[in-house]
Amino acid sequence: MIASYNPAQIGDVLVVVLGPDNGPQQVTQKQGIVEIKDQSGTVIGYNFFDAQSRLAELAGQNGQIQLNSVQVQKLNQALQAAGFSTLLPETEASKFVVGYVKEMKEHPKSSHLHITTTEVEDGKTLQIVSGSPNMQEGIKVVVAEVGAMMPAGLIIWPSTLKDVESDGMICSGRELRIPNAPDKPGALILPDEYQVGQSFDFKQAQTLFSE
Template identity: 85%
Template sequence: MIASYNPAQIGDVLVVVLGPDDGPQKVTQRDQIVEIKDQNGNVIGYNFFAAQALLPELVDQNGQVKLTPEQIQILNQQLQAAGFETGLPETETSKFVVGYVKEMKEHPKSSHLHITTTEVEDGRTLQIVSGSPNMQEGIKVVVAEVGAMMPDGLIIWPSTLKDVESDGMICSGRELRIPNAPDKPGALILPDEYEVGQPFDFKQAQTLFSE
């Protein structure tokens, strides 16, 4: 789940994204809420109009919003009152985690892409296609899992790169907007003290490239 609020661009509207926006959509509005479904009938998002009346804290927000459990409860009450059946998930885990590249092989249809098997939380592995020139086995990296919103607003969804499925993204320092990160392609290789499966701590990372 990704929530964003940009009053300068779209007004007093809280946008909540639950799934990828691809193909035809069905839009239903009830009261001050718009529900968006994909062609298979899955709810992929909600727009909450007059959002500050529901969540006064939004007055100082701009960009991605980290909703608290209390705020999610308020929004779910509004959805229920409007007659919508699908609510928002009550708990959210970080979509940026420390990963470990267990295996890497070259992409059969590309000279610069690599197919990785990358371990994330609880021993779970993801197949991630990466174009990082410094990709290799045995390194710790930052993985943006499916559903993550990058600092530039890009949302990570499952994708297919030259016929190979990819479920996530291995990030560079500049993509994460870490201060003083090299302005060039390449995965951010984390020091050994980072633990695989732990949420990536953006505050701790502010000193990774200290001058």
């Protein structure tokens, strides 16, 4: 689940994304809430109009919003009152995690892409296609899992790069907007003390590239 609020661009509307936009949509509006479904009938998002009347703490905010459990409960009460049956998840783990590149092979249809098998927790692995020039086996990296919103606003969904499926993104320091990160392509290689599977701590990472 990704929530964003940009009153300067779209007015007092809280946008909540639950899934990827894959073609034609079905839209239903009731009591100031727009429900958006994909062509299969799956709810992929909601737009909450008059958002500050629902969540007063949105005043002065802009960009991605990290909704807490109380805020999610308020929005779900509004959804139920309007007659919508699909509710927002009340708890959700961070979509940015420490990963470990277990295997890497060259992409058969690209000279610069690599196909990685990257562990993200307790033996769970993801196939992630990466164009990082410093990609290699045996490194710890930051993985943006499916459903993550990058600092620049890009949402990570499953993709296919030159016929190879990719479920996530291995991030660079500059993509994560870490202070003083090199302004060039390349995965952020984390120090050994980072533990595979733990949520990536953006606050702790502020000193990774200290001058």
